[in-house]
Amino acid sequence: MSKYGENDKQGQYWNEAPGQSWVINDASMNERLENISDILFEGLDVNGYNNGLDIGCGAGSTTRRLATIMGNQARVTGLDISEKLLTLARSHPESLGKNFLQADAQSYNFQPEGFDLTISRFGVMFFENPLKAFKNIKSAIQKGREMRFVCWAPLGANDFFLSPLKTVVDITGVSFAEPGNEPGPLAFSDRNYLSSILKAAEFSSINIDAVETSICTKDSVEKNAALLMEIGMGFRAIKEAAPTHEVLDKIREAFVIDGNKRLQNGLISYDATIYRVSALA
Numbered sequence: 001m002s003k004y005g006e007n008d009k010q011g012q013y014w015n016e017a018p019g020q021s022w023v024i025n026d027a028s029m030n031e032r033l034e035n036i037s038d039i040l041f042e043g044l045d046v047n048g049y050n051n052g053l054d055i056g057c058g059a060g061s062t063t064r065r066l067a068t069i070m071g072n073q074a075r076v077t078g079l080d081i082s083e084k085l086l087t088l089a090r091s092h093p094e095s096l097g098k099n100f101l102q103a104d105a106q107s108y109n110f111q112p113e114g115f116d117l118t119i120s121r122f123g124v125m126f127f128e129n130p131l132k133a134f135k136n137i138k139s140a141i142q143k144g145r146e147m148r149f150v151c152w153a154p155l156g157a158n159d160f161f162l163s164p165l166k167t168v169v170d171i172t173g174v175s176f177a178e179p180g181n182e183p184g185p186l187a188f189s190d191r192n193y194l195s196s197i198l199k200a201a202e203f204s205s206i207n208i209d210a211v212e213t214s215i216c217t218k219d220s221v222e223k224n225a226a227l228l229m230e231i232g233m234g235f236r237a238i239k240e241a242a243p244t245h246e247v248l249d250k251i252r253e254a255f256v257i258d259g260n261k262r263l264q265n266g267l268i269s270y271d272a273t274i275y276r277v278s279a280l281a
């Protein structure tokens with residue numbers, strides 16, 4: 001098996017340029033995803049829980065937050081396929097004492113029922129075989145204990161994705177079909193599909209709540225435009241279109257103009273809708 005387990009394509013993706021963009025923009029993304037982290041952790045009962053797991057933990061912001069909530073006695077592990085992001089996670093001063101593990105969540109040989117609480121912020125939508133991945137994740141959680149994660153609702157309800165995407169499509173003419181269930185940020189945006197996967201993986205008490213929120217930043221419109229060139233659906237469409245430098249400049253300019261329209265009281269904001277998913281192993 002390769003070092004990316006059964007997810008070679010995604011392993012390469014998150015260990016090459018796109019993964020590097022997440023490394024460079026980690027602080028910026030954590031700022032933008034602050035409301036969503038709050039939704040993920042809201043009401044999370046950690047009483048009596050000692051062994052937490054953060055799947056697709058990236059650079060570990062939510063792993064550290066989980067560890068803080070669970071307290072000193074708890075052991076917390078962040079698991080991710082990207083060595084690049086884990087290197088950044090390990091280098092954070094507050095990561096001391098946390099365990100960061102490079103592995104493919106779909107095929108990693110977990111200690112059976114080794115964890116009593118599992119979370120993820122946007123880290124579970126990238127599996128070649130989601131059913132196998134969730135069965136594997138379930139095997140790692142003690143029976144009756146919670147797995148909680150957030151994932152994106154459909155594209156139309158997520159302006160942070162849709163708006164830059166439309167801009168790139170308008171300027172380049174690239175055709176960009178709405179993604180289906182293939183691995184990617186929107187893989188679980190069809191809640192019936194998501195529910196069927198979790199049921200088939202034999203999770204119980206499955207709850208999928210659509211939560212409307214916003215993605216906000218205090219970044220300048222120029223810095224925000226630069227980030228949109230590197231992360232999200234606009235970036236994915238740019239990769240597809242492979243535009244010239246002149247066209248890239250046009251796209252950046254359009255992102256700046258749009259950012260200025262959104263700017264209010266020093267904040268650039270995008271509407272967002274996510275699913276907060278909770279299920280018991």
Ligand SMILES: C[S@@+](CC[C@H](N)C(=O)[O-])C[C@H]1O[C@@H](n2cnc3c(N)ncnc32)[C@H](O)[C@@H]1O
Binds near residue numbers: 059
């Ligand atoms: C959108 S990023 C989210 C990162 C982090 N949870 C956050 O919110 O900042 C998706 C993460 O999932 C990880 N990932 C993708 N496929 C994976 C897999 N098969 N096993 C483990 N991690 C995976 C990526 O490396 C990446 O860090």
